[in-house]
Amino acid sequence: MRQLDGNPMGTTPHHPDMSTTDQERKMTQPSGTPRDESDRDLARVSDELAGRLRARGVGVHDDDSPEAIVALVEDVEAFERAVEAHGGDLMMDEPPAHHAGQPDDPHFLIPVRGDDESFTQYRARLVAATAAIRGHKPHS
Numbered sequence: 001m002r003q004l005d006g007n008p009m010g011t012t013p014h015h016p017d018m019s020t021t022d023q024e025r026k027m028t029q030p031s032g033t034p035r036d037e038s039d040r041d042l043a044r045v046s047d048e049l050a051g052r053l054r055a056r057g058v059g060v061h062d063d064d065s066p067e068a069i070v071a072l073v074e075d076v077e078a079f080e081r082a083v084e085a086h087g088g089d090l091m092m093d094e095p096p097a098h099h100a101g102q103p104d105d106p107h108f109l110i111p112v113r114g115d116d117e118s119f120t121q122y123r124a125r126l127v128a129a130t131a132a133i134r135g136h137k138p139h140s
Contacts, residue, residue: 042066049073057140059113059122066118076110082133083108107136 005009049069058076064105080090088108111129113122 002111057110057112059115059117061119064119068123071123072119072126075123075130079126079130079133082130086133086136088133105136107133 006032009065043066046066046069053060053069053072053076059074060072063073084091086108088105105130111122112123
């Protein structure tokens with residue numbers, strides 16, 4: 001292999017003040033580029049989705065990851081589709097946030113997330129509630 005200035009061609013010279021990891025990071029991710037923008041975009045979208053969940057009366061916790069928030073949105077939408085498919089009216093069945101609901105059928109009321117309830121625990125209850133609606137006799 002040919003060498004230039006003591007370094008084999010095709011390799012990055014090692015800077016004595018930089019670890020290999022620092023060199024790799026600088027090579028693969030220049031500072032102030034898409035990663036920072038991507039993180040900002042992810043935070044913005046997560047905040048927007050969390051706001052939608054809160055507007056539907058679903059609690060979102062500070063420690064919920066962006067992936068958890070997306071999963072909750074998907075599960076809430078599945079719950080709402082099940083309610084509609086079984087004759088429920090979301091305008092009547094889902095109360096505004098922090099208000100008591102008066103649903104046509106108690107099954108159609110989205111489960112409330114407890115302040116100390118983890119994402120995993122709440123998601124399991126929400127999925128079970130959706131399954132219960134799907135197994136429920138539709139209203140005419």
